[in-house]
Amino acid sequence: MDEAWYIVEQQIRDRLTEALATARIRTLTQKLAPTARRPNSVGITIIRLASWVLARAMQLPLVLSRALANVQAATKRS
Numbered sequence: 001m002d003e004a005w006y007i008v009e010q011q012i013r014d015r016l017t018e019a020l021a022t023a024r025i026r027t028l029t030q031k032l033a034p035t036a037r038r039p040n041s042v043g044i045t046i047i048r049l050a051s052w053v054l055a056r057a058m059q060l061p062l063v064l065s066r067a068l069a070n071v072q073a074a075t076k077r078s
Helices: 002-032 041-077
Strands: none
Touching: none
C-alpha cells in the first residue's frame, strides 16, 4: 500500500513539473514572439518613407521631360 501511494504521489509531481515547464515555455514564447495587435511604428515609418521616395522618383522623369519640352519649344520659337 505504501509503495502504491508513493507511485501515485510521484506521478502527480511529474505532471505538475510538466505543467510548470509547459507554462514557462509558453510564457517565454509569448515574450519573444511579436504580437500582431501592436504594429511596429518604426517599420511602418520606414515603409511610408520608402513609398514617398519611390513616388517622388517616379514623378521626377515626368517633371524633367516637361521642362525639356518647354525649353525645346522656347528655342524653336526664337
